Amino acid sequence: MADRVRGEVVALNSNRMTSIDRILVPGVTSLALSPNLDVLAATSQDTDTVTLIDVNPSSATFHTVLARISVGDGPSGVAFDPLDEDILVCNELDNTISIISAL
Numbered sequence: 634m635a636d637r638v639r640g641e642v643v644a645l646n647s648n649r650m651t652s653i654d655r656i657l658v659p660g661v662t663s664l665a666l667s668p669n670l671d672v673l674a675a676t677s678q679d680t681d682t683v684t685l686i687d688v689n690p691s692s693a694t695f696h697t698v699l700a701r702i703s704v705g706d707g708p709s710g711v712a713f714d715p716l717d718e719d720i721l722v723c724n725e726l727d728n729t730i731s732i733i734s735a736l
Contacts, residue, residue: 635661635675642675642686644696654696658684665711665720667735672699674720676708683711683722683733704731 634643640659643652660679667674671689676682685699705724712721713735722731 635664637661640679642673642684644688656686656696656698658686658698662709663711665713667713668715668717672735674711674713676704676711676722678707678709678725681706681708681724683708683720683731702733704733705729 634645636643637660640657640661642656642658642661644654646653658675658677660677662676662678665674673686673688675684675686677684681704683702683704687694687697687699689695704722705727707724707726708722709725710723717735720733720735724731
């Protein structure tokens, strides 16, 4: 879940709706999960970045930030392509699209 006010991505227990973990992403705007369910991409309009978070429970870096990538102004939408090769980011304030290699 994106908590823009607190600047966090919140991992929830879906059965109890309780917080499991909180990952700092200032100004988090939107989220997208990779097709293979191991990376979460979070856009931030405050910092004009996309934050990649490891969400693979069997990974040694589970719930940690893998990278912060600069994109255009005001990223407001994010999606992985179905083959998990690229991440597409809609930059609302400069009317551009950023393409990030997911490989």
